[in-house]
Amino acid sequence: MINILKYKIxxxxxxxxxxxxxPDWRSFVSKGAIDRFKxxxxxxxxYIxxxxxxxxxxxxxxxxxxxxxxSELYIAPPYRGNGYGAKLLSKIKQAHPDQDVYVLSDEDQYYQKLGCQRVGSVFKL
Structure with missing residues (x-):
């Protein structure tokens, strides 16, 4: 069973x-960026x-x-394909039901597979 939880320290x-x-995420946790990322x-x-x-x-x-x-959506490779990313996206949408949700993506095929609509250079849930 999975849990989607609000991120805490x-x-x-x-x-x-x-x-x-x-490797693709090291720029967030590099020595020069980690404090800003935290x-x-x-x-x-x-949410985690x-x-x-x-x-x-x-x-x-x-x-x-x-x-x-x-801005970021990440699922560790061994857990991909189980719907966890979709559940995280759903949580964001549920938390803001009266606002449009846009995804800044470099994984276009993933969002297209979920049925997201391309709006300019972003995807809309």
């Missing part, structure tokens, strides 16, 4: 450890995905009253 070590093992996780709309007590993914979004902008 208590999740920091496990999440950062998870991301440090991913702050962004707390100041943004961030837990499976059997372990963090297996997260989502981070920016909310400004005009829309919700998903």
């Amino acid at each position: 208590e999740h920091q070590i496990k999440l950062l450890t998870l991301l440090k093992n991913e 702050t962004a996780l707390l100041e943004s709309e961030t 995905c837990e499976y059997q007590g372990e963090i297996v993914g997260y989502i981070r979004a920016l909310v400004d009253g005009f829309g919700v902008y998903v």
Whole structure:
């Protein structure tokens, strides 16, 4: 069973450890960026995905009253294909039912598969 939880400082070590093992995500946890990333996780709309007590993914979004902008969505490779990313996206949408949710993506095929609508250079849930 998975749990989608609001990110808290208590999740920091496990999440950062998870991301440090991913070459494409090292720019977030590099020495020059890690402090800014830690702050962004707390100041943004961030949720984690837990499976059997372990963090297996997260989502981070920016909310400004005009829309919700998903900046990052990550699921660890062994857990992909189980719908966890879709559950995180759904949580963001549920948390902001009266706002449009946009995804800043470099994984276009994933969002197309979910049925998201392309709007310019972003996807709309």
